Amino acid sequence: MTGSADVLPLPYRATDLERSLGDQWARLLWAAYRWMRTARALDDRMVALQRQGRVGFYGPATGQEAVSIAAGLAVRENDWVFPGLREQLVALVRGHPLGLYMHHLFADSQDPAVGRQMPCHPTAREVRYVSMSSCVGTQISQAVGCAYGFRLRHDDAVALAFFGDGATSVNDFHAGMNFAGVFHLPVVFCCTNNQWAISLPVAQQSHVDELSQKAEAYGFSGHRVDGSDFVQCYLHLVQALESARAGGGPSMIEFLVYRMSPHSTSDDPSRYQPGDWRAQAAQHDPVLRLEQLLGALGMLSQDILRETDRQIDATLREAVTQAEGTPPPGPETLERDVFAQSAARGTPGG
Template sequence: MSNSKQSEAQVVHAPVFISGDDLETPTLKILRQDGTTYEGAELPEIDQALALKIYDTFLFIRALDERMVAAQRQGRISFYMTEIGEEAADIGSTAALDPEDMIMAQYREQGALAFRGFPLEQFMHQLFSNENDLGKGRQMPIHYGSNELHYMTISSPLATQLPQAAGYAYGLKLEEKQNCVICYFGEGAASEGDFHAAINMAGVYKVPAIYFCRNNGYAISTPSSEQFAGDGIAPRAVAYGLKAIRVDGNDVLAVLKATQEARRLAVEENQPVLIEAMTYRLGAHSTSDDPSGYRSKKEEEKWREKDPVARFKNWLIAQGWWSEEQDAAEMAQKRQNVLDAMKKAETVPSPKVDELITDVYDVPPQHLQDQLDELKAHIRQYPEAYPKTAGRLDDE
C-alpha cells in the first residue's frame, strides 16, 4: 500500500495477525455445462458473429492438436503441445481484445494466434521448421510469433514474458496508446521470480497490462498443492497493487466477460489486472510427457465432463446459431484441411544453413562466420548424418 494508506491503516496495541485464509476469492461463472446460463448472470458483449468465430477457432485447435500429436508420434515433427481442455481460456480472452493489443504467450496459446487469423499454412511451416517459417527454422515446434498479428514470439524459458509484458505495457503508457498487453502464463510460472518482479513493476508503474494465469492444476507433473500453500494466484496480485479476478476457465462467456472488463480497466484507467482462470489440461504436458505417472484417469474423466468446447456448443445450439450436423461436418473439414496443409509443409525445404547467423547483426561478426564455416565443413565431412531436410548449404 502507499505511504498515505499506511498512515491511515488501523492501529492496534496488541498482536493481530492477518491470514490469507480469511480472504475468499469468488469465481465468476456464467455458463453451465448444458448450455444454460446461471440465474442473474451478466452476459459479455457478444453477438452471433463473434460467438461463431470463437467456436470456429475451438474446432480448428482441436483438429490441429489431434493431427499434430499423431504427426509427432509418426516422427514427422519432433515435439508438440496441445491445449485440449484449456481452449476457453486463451481464445475467450483474446476475443475481448483489440487486434493491436500485444499478446505475450507462454507456449499453450496457439488458439489466441488462430483467433487473430494466423494462416494454417504458417502454423505448419513453423512446426516443420521449413524455409517458409517466419522464424526461419530457428525455434523448436509450437514457438510461434507474428509481428503482423501482434503476437510476440514465444520463448522457451519459463516466465520470461512476464517482466517483458510490464515493460512493453509501460511503453504503451508513455506513448499514450489506447492498447494493452495480455500476458499468458501457468500457475507453475507464478513460482518463478520473474512473476513477482513483473507484477510488482506493473503495480508500481500502473501499466495497461492483463496478466492471465491458466491455473490448470499442474506444473508439468507437480500438482498445485505442492507448488504453493495460498489460495491460488489471484490473491497475490492484490498485494502488488493489481486488481484480480478468478473465473471458471472452462466457461468461455465468463472468460470473455472478465477480460472485456479487465481491458477497460487497463486501457482507460492504467490499472493492471490479473485474471486467474481455473481450468485443466486434459492432454499431456507435451508429447514428451506421460500424465498417467502423476494423475488418475478418474480425475481426467471428471474434467472431461467439464469440456469447454462442448459447453459452448450447447449454448450456441440453444441460441439457434449452430447444430450437431454443422458441427460434425465442420470438424471433418478442419481435420482434412490440417492434413492437407501438413503434407504440403513437410515437402518444403529447410532453411539454408547460412540463415543461422542472419538478422542479429547488420554484418555478421567474424567469430560467427568462423563457426558457420566450421559447421559447413562438418556437414560436408559427414553428409550421411545430415539428410537434405536437416539443413542446406549455401551452394546447394
Template sequence: MILMTRVWISLVVRLVFSANMRFLSGSPEERISCYRVLDDYGHIISGSSFQQINKEVALKIYQDMVTLQTMDIIFYEAQRQGRISFYLTSIGEEAINIASAAALTMDDIVLPQYREPGVLLWRGFTLQEFANHNFGNKSDYGKGRQMPIHYGCKRLNYLTISSPISTQLPQAVGVAYSLKMDRKNACAITYFGDGATSEGDFHAALNFAAVLEAPIIFFCRNNGWAISTPTTEQFRSDGAVIKGQAYGIRSIRVDGNDALAVYSAVRAAREMVISECQPVFVEALTYRVGHHSTSDDSTKYRPLDEIEHWRTARDPVSRYRKWIERNGWWNDEVEDNLRSNVKKELLKAIQIAERLEKPAINELFTDVYDEAPSNLVEQEKSLREMVKKHPEDYPSDVPV
C-alpha cells in the same frame, strides 16, 4: 531525502493504529469466489452479469475452439509418427485461448507462454502458417531455428514464444509501459501457468506493473499442474488470484472452462487497464487434460479417472456448444461439416509443409548482427565444408 520523508509521513498518516497485537491469518477464512456465466450444461446462470456477444462473434469463438482442438489432435499424432520433433496441446483450455483473444483488439500486444496458440489462431494465423512453423521449412517465420510450437508473428502483435518459465512477464510490463508512454489506446496481455507464479520474474513483474501503473492484463492459467507438480506442492495461498491482490493489483478469478465468463472478464479487464491505466490480474481455473507435452506421460502422476472426468464432464467446447445450440445457432450437420473441413485443410497444410525445402544454411547466421563478426563467418564456412564433405549425413532438402 525531503521527498522520501514526505512520502513516508503520508503513509503513516493513512495508517490505522491499534493497541492490540494481532497477526494476520496465513490464509483468508473464505476462498475468493470464481466468476461463472455458464453452468456445466451450457445454461446461463440466473442473475449472472456478462458482456453481450453477437451471433457472428459467438460462432467464430466456437469454430476456432473446434479448429484448435482438431489441430492439437493431428499435430500430436504427427509428432508420434516422427514427422515433427515436439508438440504440446491445449486440450481442456480451448475457452481460455479463444475467448480471451476475442475480447482483445489487434492493437493489443500478446506475450504468450507456450499453450496459447488459439490466441494466434483467432488473430488470423493460418493452418498453413502453423504447419510451416512446426515442420521448420523455408516458409517458417522462425527460419527453422525454433522448436515446434514456439510461434511468433509480428503482423499479429504476437511475440515469439520461449520455453523458460515466466521470462515474458517483466518483458510484458515493459511493453505495456511503452504503450502508456506513447498514449496508445491498447494494452499488453501476458499468459502464464500456475507454475510461473513460483518464479522470481512473476513477482518482479507484478510489482513493476503496480508501481508504474502499466496497462497490462496478467492472465494466469491455473490448470492444476506445473508439468508433474500439483498446485498443492507449489503454494499454500488461495490459488494465484490473491497474489495479484497482494501487490495492489485489481484481480478476478474466473472459470476457465466457461467461454462466456472468460470473454466477459477479459473484455472488462481490457477496458479497466486502458481507461484507468492500471494492471489487472486474471486467474482462470481450468485443467490440463493432455500431457504436459509429447515428452511427458501424465498418467504416471495423476489418475486416469481424473483426466477422463475433465475431458468429458467439464469440457469447455461441449459446454459452449450447448449454449449456441440453445440459441438456435448450431446443429449436428453444421458441426460435422466444420470438423470435416478443418481436418481436410490441416492435412493438406501438413502435406505442403512437409514437402517444402528447409531454410538455407546461411539462415543459421542471420538476424542477429548487421554485419556478421569473424567468428560467425568462420563457423559458416566450416559448416559448409562439413556438409560438402559428408553429404550423406545431412538432409538432402537443405540448400547449401
C-alpha cells in the same frame, strides 16, 4: 469486437432466441465454437504427427481452448500478446495464418523463425504475438516492459501476459506484478491455472486458495474465472482490457482450467496424475460446454457440424501437406537477423 468473429459467415438460420442475443453475439459464439473445433482437431493431428516422428515436439492446449480463443476475440488490434506454451490460438484467431503456423511446427524454410525455435513457440509479429521464451515466466516481465513502453509513447495499447500456475512461483512473476502495480501499467496478467506444472500439482505450488489472491499483494485486483466457460472468459477479458486501456492499471485473471492432455508430447501423465483425473477433467471440457450453449440456443445441427469438421479437416490436411513438402532452412539463413553485417560476406545479414 475484433478478430475473426466479424468476418465469419453464419452457416445457420437464426432462431428467435438467437436473434434476441443480437447478431454480434451470435457471430462471436459461432466463431469461438468453430475455433474450438479447429483447435481440438489441430491438437489431435499434431500429437499424432509427433508420435509418427514427423514433428519434433508439441504442447497441446486441450482443455484450455476457451481462454486463448476468448483473448483472440477480445483484444484490439494494437494490443500485444506475450504467451506461454499453449496460447498459439490467440495468434491464429487474430489472423496469423494456420498454414504459416504449420510451417513453424515443421521448422521448415517458410517458418518466420527459420526453424530456430521449438515447435509451439511461434512468432507472429503482424498480429503482435511475441515468441515465447522457454524459461518459465520470462514473458511476464517482457509484457510489463512493453506496457511501460506504451506509457512512454502515449499509446492506448494493453499488454497481455499469459502464464501457467507453475510460473507464479518464479521471480519474473513477482518482479513483473510489482513493477506493473507501482507504475500503474496497462497489463492484464492471465494465469491459466491448469492445475499442473508438468507433474507438480498446484497444491504443492502455492499455499493460497486461489492464485488470483496474489494480485492483492501488489495493489491491484485479481479474480478467478471458470476458464472452461468461453462466455465468462470473454466478458472478464474485455472488462480487464478496457479498464487497463482507460488508465485503470493492471489486473490479474486466474482462469481455472483442467489440463486434458499431457504437459507435452514428452511426458506420461499416468505416472503422476490420479486415476480419475481424466474423467474429472472431461466434465469441464470447454468445447462441450460451448456446444451445449449453442445447442440450447438452437444454433447447431448435425449438418452444420459435419460440414464444419469437413472444412477444418481439409484445411489441416492442406497445411500439413504444404509444410511437409517444404525444404528445411538452408545454411544461407544462419546469419539472418543475427548480425547487422554478414560475417562471411561483409554485406548486410539476411
